[in-house]
Amino acid sequence: MASMTMIPADCSSSTAATTRLLPMSCHKGKALHFSRWVSLSNRLTASSFPSLSFKARASSPLISAKIVIENAAKVIDGKEVAKQIRKEIAVEISRMKDAIGVVPGLAVILVGDRKDSATYVCNKKKACEAVGINSFEVHVPENSTEQELLDSISKFNEDPSVHGILVQLPLPSHMNEEKILNAVGIEKDVDGFHPLNIGRLAMRGREPLFVPCTPKGCIELLHRYGIEIKGKRAVVIGRSNIVGMPAALLLQREDATVTIVHSRTKNPEDIIKQADIVISAVGQANMVRGSWLKPGAVVIDVGINPVEDAESPRGYRLIGDVCYEEAIEVASAVTPVPGGVGPMTIAMLLSNTLSSAKRVHNFR
Amino acid sequence: MASMTMIPADCSSSTAATTRLLPMSCHKGKALHFSRWVSLSNRLTASSFPSLSFKARASSPLISAKIVIENAAKVIDGKEVAKQIRKEIAVEISRMKDAIGVVPGLAVILVGDRKDSATYVCNKKKACEAVGINSFEVHVPENSTEQELLDSISKFNEDPSVHGILVQLPLPSHMNEEKILNAVGIEKDVDGFHPLNIGRLAMRGREPLFVPCTPKGCIELLHRYGIEIKGKRAVVIGRSNIVGMPAALLLQREDATVTIVHSRTKNPEDIIKQADIVISAVGQANMVRGSWLKPGAVVIDVGINPVEDAESPRGYRLIGDVCYEEAIEVASAVTPVPGGVGPMTIAMLLSNTLSSAKRVHNFR
Missing domain, CATH: 3.40.50.720 (NAD(P)-binding Rossmann-like Domain)
Incomplete structure (x- = not known):
C-alpha cells in the first residue's frame, strides 16, 4: 500500500x-x-x-x-489456491534439482528504509525458502547513487545462479524508476515490468517471457x-x-x-x-x-x-x-x-522464477 | 488488402x-x-x-x-489533411537541411513479387521524393533466405544516412515475420511494430520512439x-x-x-x-x-x-x-x-521518418 x-x-x-x-x-x-x-x-x-x-x-x-x-x-x-500453487512449485523444483542439479535463484533488491518494503521483501524471502528457491537479498542504502543500484542489478544479471531479479518498488525519489527497471535483464525480469515484456503481452502471436x-x-x-x-x-x-x-x-x-x-x-x-x-x-x-x-x-x-x-x-x-x-x-x-x-502475487513470483530457471536450462 | x-x-x-x-x-x-x-x-x-x-x-x-x-x-x-501534413513535413525538412545539412532517409525493403506490395513501395517512394526525404529501395528476391533479408536490414541499421527502415509486409511464407521485424533497430523502427515500442505505448509515463x-x-x-x-x-x-x-x-x-x-x-x-x-x-x-x-x-x-x-x-x-x-x-x-x-498512413510514415532524423541529430 x-x-x-x-x-x-x-x-x-x-x-x-x-x-x-x-x-x-x-x-x-x-x-x-x-x-x-x-x-x-x-x-x-x-x-x-x-x-x-x-x-x-x-x-x-x-x-x-x-x-x-x-x-x-x-x-x-x-x-488456499496460492498454497496449492506453492505446493506444485515445490514439487517441480525438487524434480528439477534431482534431474539436473539446478536450484532456481531469486535476487531481491531493497532500496532505502521503507518499513513496508522491508516487510514485503522479508515475505518474499520466506516464500522462496518454503518452496526451495535460493533467495539473494541486497539492501542498497537510501542515499546510494543510481549507479550503485545499477551495479547491483548488473551483478545479478551476470550471475548464472540468479534466474530472477526483483527491485522492490517504490524507489527513493532521486532515482529514475524507468532507468532502473530497464536495467534488469529481460531474461530475469520476473516482475514482467520491462516494456519488451509488456509489448509482447499486448501483441497477438508474441509471447512475453514473464507476465506481471x-x-x-x-x-x-x-x-x-x-x-x-x-x-x-x-x-x-x-x-x-x-x-x-x-x-x-x-x-x-x-x-x-x-x-x-x-x-x-x-x-x-x-x-x-x-x-x-x-x-x-x-x-x-x-x-x-x-x-x-x-x-x-x-x-x-x-x-x-x-x-x-x-x-x-x-x-x-x-x-x-x-x-x-x-x-x-x-x-x-x-x-x-x-x-x-x-x-497470489507472491505465488506468481515464485512461478515466474521457476519458469525462468526451466527456460535457461531448457528443462521441461 | x-x-x-x-x-x-x-x-x-x-x-x-x-x-x-x-x-x-x-x-x-x-x-x-x-x-x-x-x-x-x-x-x-x-x-x-x-x-x-x-x-x-x-x-x-x-x-x-x-x-x-x-x-x-x-x-x-x-x-486533404494528409496533403496539409505533407506540406508541413516538407517545410520542416527544408528547415533542417538549411540549418544542419541533414536530409532524412527512409529505406524500404520489398521482398518477393507481390504486385500490391510493389505498388505500396512505389507510392511510398514517390511520397518521400515529394517532401524531400531520400528513399533507399532494396528488392530482395522471393527465394532469398531469411539471412539475406537480415543482412539487408543490418546494412541499413548501420547506415547513418538512413533514419527509418520499413520492411513491406506480408513476407514470403518461409520467413519468420517476428524475427525479421525484431531485427530492425528500435531507433529506425518507423513502422512502430517493435514490441519495445508497443510496450512503451501501453505503459503510462513511457514514450514510444515511434507510433504505428x-x-x-x-x-x-x-x-x-x-x-x-x-x-x-x-x-x-x-x-x-x-x-x-x-x-x-x-x-x-x-x-x-x-x-x-x-x-x-x-x-x-x-x-x-x-x-x-x-x-x-x-x-x-x-x-x-x-x-x-x-x-x-x-x-x-x-x-x-x-x-x-x-x-x-x-x-x-x-x-x-x-x-x-x-x-x-x-x-x-x-x-x-x-x-x-x-x-494518412503514408503521411505518418513520412512524419515518423522526419522525427527519427530530428531525434538522432538532436534538431528541434
Whole structure:
C-alpha cells in the first residue's frame, strides 16, 4: 500500500444506505466451507458458480432473504489456491534439482528504509525458502547513487545462479524508476515490468517471457475456479502499469471483450454493470458498490486499503476496492480482502522464477 | 488488402433493408465543400460537429428527411489533411537541411513479387521524393533466405544516412515475420511494430520512439478536426497488431474509455452503439451498420475492402468496414473510403521518418 488514508469501513457511508441481508458471520461461514472444497479439488467447474437472476432478488424482503442465502456468491479463496500453487512449485523444483542439479535463484533488491518494503521483501524471502528457491537479498542504502543500484542489478544479471531479479518498488525519489527497471535483464525480469515484456503481452502471436505477478494471479484464480473468460465482457478498473493495464491485456489474450475504466471515465458504474468479470485495481476502499455489479458477475478485487478499525490491535484493517458485503449478494464469485489476490502475487513470483530457471536450462 | 473477397456493395443486402434518405451525390457535395474548409483551417473546433438527437430522427418520414439533410455528418477528408501534413513535413525538412545539412532517409525493403506490395513501395517512394526525404529501395528476391533479408536490414541499421527502415509486409511464407521485424533497430523502427515500442505505448509515463502509422493517422484525424477524445467512450473494432491494438492504446493514452470489439465478442452492435468514437479495422465490407452507431458518433473507418462494381474499369471498387451511406446519416463525422484514413498512413510514415532524423541529430 502506498499511503494510509483512513476512511470508515462501512459501505453504506460512502453513498446511499443499502440493505444488508446477510450478517458478516454468514459470509465467513461460506468462505471456510469453500476453502475446504478448494483444497480437495484443484480446478472447479464453471457450474459451481450459478448466476443470480434479478427476478429472484425482486421478491418480498422475507423471501428474498432466503433466496440470497441460497445464492450468495462463492468466495474465491486466494490463500488456499496460492498454497496449492506453492505446493506444485515445490514439487517441480525438487524434480528439477534431482534431474539436473539446478536450484532456481531469486535476487531481491531493497532500496532505502521503507518499513513496508522491508516487510514485503522479508515475505518474499520466506516464500522462496518454503518452496526451495535460493533467495539473494541486497539492501542498497537510501542515499546510494543510481549507479550503485545499477551495479547491483548488473551483478545479478551476470550471475548464472540468479534466474530472477526483483527491485522492490517504490524507489527513493532521486532515482529514475524507468532507468532502473530497464536495467534488469529481460531474461530475469520476473516482475514482467520491462516494456519488451509488456509489448509482447499486448501483441497477438508474441509471447512475453514473464507476465506481471498480480494480474497473472488474477487470471490464475479465474482459471483455477473454472471461470470462462472467452467471449465474456470484462471490465478492469484502473490502468496502472503493474496491475490494470497488464490485466486488461491478459483478459484480451483470452478472448474477453475488455474495457478499462479509469479516473476520466464518465459513469463508470454503467460500464461496470455490463461486466461478467470485474477486476478492480484502483486503491479506493469500497468504491465499487453492489448496485454497480451485474448479477452473477465474477469480482476480482486487487485493492488493499486500510480503514479505521478500533477493534483491531493496529487500529486499522484492510479492505478492498469493492464493497464486499454488497458484492457477495449480487456476484457469483468474489475474492475477499485479505485472502484473495494478495497471496497470489507472491505465488506468481515464485512461478515466474521457476519458469525462468526451466527456460535457461531448457528443462521441461 | 490481403485477399480479394468480392461482395456486393449494397449495405442493405447484408442484413435487413434500410431506408436511405440522401442520394450519393449529396454526400459527395458535402465532402467537397468540407475539403475546402479544411484547407483553410488546420484545426477545426469541436462545435463543428453537432450531435444528432434521437428525438429529431423519430419524427415522421417527411420531416425527418429534412432534418437528416441538415444534420448529415461531416466527411473527414483524410486526403486533404494528409496533403496539409505533407506540406508541413516538407517545410520542416527544408528547415533542417538549411540549418544542419541533414536530409532524412527512409529505406524500404520489398521482398518477393507481390504486385500490391510493389505498388505500396512505389507510392511510398514517390511520397518521400515529394517532401524531400531520400528513399533507399532494396528488392530482395522471393527465394532469398531469411539471412539475406537480415543482412539487408543490418546494412541499413548501420547506415547513418538512413533514419527509418520499413520492411513491406506480408513476407514470403518461409520467413519468420517476428524475427525479421525484431531485427530492425528500435531507433529506425518507423513502422512502430517493435514490441519495445508497443510496450512503451501501453505503459503510462513511457514514450514510444515511434507510433504505428495507421493508428497514428486515425488519432491525427481526430486531432486535426478538433474532436475531443478525453473522457469519451471509444470502441475499436479489430485487435490486429498493426491497427486495432495500437489504436486502442493511443485512445487510452488520451484518456478515452476504450473497449476492443473482436471476433469473439458477443453482440458487438450493443457495445459499438455506446461509442462516441468508433475506429473500425476488421476488413469486412459494410459490416458496421448505421443502426449500430450512436447518433452523433465519430466514425474512423480503416477498412479497405474491394467489392464488385461493373461500372468501374477494374471491375471493383474499394469500400470501408462501415456502411457509409447509413453512417453518414447517424454519425457527426465519418471518414470516407477511399480518401479517409488511407492517405494518412503514408503521411505518418513520412512524419515518423522526419522525427527519427530530428531525434538522432538532436534538431528541434
